[in-house]
Amino acid sequence: MKLSELGRLEAPGPLYKMAQHQFLKAAKLMDLDPNIGNFLLWPQRSLVVHFPVVMDDGRVEIFEGYRVQHNTARGPAKGGIRYHPETNLDEVSSLAFWMTWKCAVVNLPYGGGKGGVRVDPSKLSEKELEKLSRRFFSEIQMLVGPTKDIPAPDVNTNAKIMAWYMDTYSMNSGNTTLGVVTGKPLDLGGSEGRPEATGRGVSITAAEACKAKGIDISKATVAIQGFGNVGSFSAKILSEEYGAKIVAVSDVSGGLYNEDGFDINDLIRYRNENGGVIKGYPKGKAISNEELLTLDVDILVPAALENAITGNIAKDVKAKIIVEGANGPTTEEAEEILIEKDVLIVPDILANAGGVTVSYFEWVQDLQSFFWDIEDIRKKLHKIMTKSFGEVYATKQKYNTDMRTAAYIVAIGRVAEAVKKRGYFPM
Numbered sequence: 391m392k393l394s395e396l397g398r399l400e401a402p403g404p405l406y407k408m409a410q411h412q413f414l415k416a417a418k419l420m421d422l423d424p425n426i427g428n429f430l431l432w433p434q435r436s437l438v439v440h441f442p443v444v445m446d447d448g449r450v451e452i453f454e455g456y457r458v459q460h461n462t463a464r465g466p467a468k469g470g471i472r473y474h475p476e477t478n479l480d481e482v483s484s485l486a487f488w489m490t491w492k493c494a495v496v497n498l499p500y501g502g503g504k505g506g507v508r509v510d511p512s513k514l515s516e517k518e519l520e521k522l523s524r525r526f527f528s529e530i531q532m533l534v535g536p537t538k539d540i541p542a543p544d545v546n547t548n549a550k551i552m553a554w555y556m557d558t559y560s561m562n563s564g565n566t567t568l569g570v571v572t573g574k575p576l577d578l579g580g581s582e583g584r585p586e587a588t589g590r591g592v593s594i595t596a597a598e599a600c601k602a603k604g605i606d607i608s609k610a611t612v613a614i615q616g617f618g619n620v621g622s623f624s625a626k627i628l629s630e631e632y633g634a635k636i637v638a639v640s641d642v643s644g645g646l647y648n649e650d651g652f653d654i655n656d657l658i659r660y661r662n663e664n665g666g667v668i669k670g671y672p673k674g675k676a677i678s679n680e681e682l683l684t685l686d687v688d689i690l691v692p693a694a695l696e697n698a699i700t701g702n703i704a705k706d707v708k709a710k711i712i713v714e715g716a717n718g719p720t721t722e723e724a725e726e727i728l729i730e731k732d733v734l735i736v737p738d739i740l741a742n743a744g745g746v747t748v749s750y751f752e753w754v755q756d757l758q759s760f761f762w763d764i765e766d767i768r769k770k771l772h773k774i775m776t777k778s779f780g781e782v783y784a785t786k787q788k789y790n791t792d793m794r795t796a797a798y799i800v801a802i803g804r805v806a807e808a809v810k811k812r813g814y815f816p817m
């Protein structure tokens with residue numbers, strides 16, 4: 391059988407299909423064994439759960455949640471859990487698929503997983519949020535565990551929720567199990583440097599991309615979509631440590647532009663004091679999210695949700711480098727246009743891998759019950775991110791292809807080797 395003859399290409403939904411197309415482009419270039427290709431195109435396990443929560447007013451609401459393990463050939467599944475009113479099995483499956491390749495690009499001993507609950511957490515009280523989190527984790531307990539599948543934070547989840555997950559798992563299993571989730575608070579087996587890790591990885595790969603493009607990062611201008619964990623730490627580190635000027639930021643409430651560059655610590659303080667959003671910050675001009683994406687800047691960092699950069703937007707993108715802090719922010723149509731325009735895209739599975747890398751450090755520290763200091767964490771993260779960027783860039787040159795396809799080639803090669811050596815099927 392040839393890869394081009396794969397039968398079952400009807401995906402759970404459009405996002406997963408896009409992810410499969412990314413995979414297939416690389417698989418064909420590297421002439422991947424079709425049996426391996428066929429196997430890796432699909433999630434290994436998907437769990438859909440429905441569970442009740444008694445709300446503060448006594449009503450019972452039923453929530454839907456998911457945990458998908460795309461592949462565990464290289465180790466336990468790893469990946470975050472998101473709370474979002476529009477998340478669904480298509481999205482979570484795609485995110486799990488990307489986690490497999492992300493962990494392999496940076497060479498972590500993990501497979502890929504992801505989870506989600508369809509809920510708008512901003513509409514829940516603290517008590518409702520805790521009940522929902524604990525019940526959801528109990529529902530997926532059959533899949534998770536420190537040697538099976540290790541969740542972490544993603545959109546709208548945080549260290550507090552990870553602590554509830556860890557406690558729920560520990561209560562159900564009868565012993566305190568720190569290594570079942572990462573992104574926990576520091577005093578509960580969390581790691582130094584995890585909150586900043588994804589933004590730090592974005593910053594490191596942005597600096598590497600600038601070198602490749604001959605841009606001086608200390609003179610570079612940056613626009614960032616999304617001002618949550620990834621967006622705000624990217625802004626802080628790019629400005630404070632690399633000297634870049636952050637001229638535009640946005641979040642779900644809209645965008646802001648300041649040609650002199652924002653004081654990021656002041657903006658973070660404002661966000662924290664104003665319900666988590668930047669709307670109304672006085673030292674910037676209001677712009678739309680669309681305007682932000684098409685600004686004349688050196689570096690664009692989409693750090694919100696999927697499909698932010700569409701074909702229509704891509705036509706007007708002026709940035710020379712895009713560093714994908716978010717997962718799946720660039721549509722297929724947009725990617726073709728951007729490659730044609732010679733924009734260097736650092737793909738999600740490389741650019742935002744700093745988060746899972748420090749999650750890996752957290753898990754290792756939990757298992758050995760011995761913790762490292764922040765300097766150690768940053769040094770180790772920097773080494774992994776620059777090495778991985780170098781490997782992907784060299785693969786791009788070797789295959790004369792784009793960065794995303796190159797990252798897939800590196801990652802698929804590693805996963806395929808694990809599948810082969812485990813002897814899943816004769817080859």
Ligand SMILES: NC(=O)C1=CN([C@@H]2O[C@H](COP(=O)(O)OP(=O)(O)OC[C@H]3O[C@@H](n4cnc5c(N)ncnc54)[C@H](O)[C@@H]3O)[C@@H](O)[C@H]2O)C=CC1
Nearest residue numbers: 544545546588616617618619620641642694716717742745
């Ligand atoms: N937290 C982590 O360690 C990692 C997160 N990611 C990805 O990064 C992205 C952001 O995640 P986090 O920062 O953790 O989430 P978060 O919940 O901390 O922040 C999300 C941000 O996006 C904004 N946003 C939401 N919808 C938007 C829209 N339509 N337009 C503009 N802004 C919008 C929110 O207002 C918020 O500022 C997601 O794609 C996530 O999967 C990837 C790797 C690791």
Ligand SMILES: O=C(O)CCC(=O)C(=O)O
Nearest residue numbers: 469470542544745746749
């Ligand atoms: O920290 C982790 O384990 C996973 C983070 C994540 O969900 C992601 O990289 O998209």
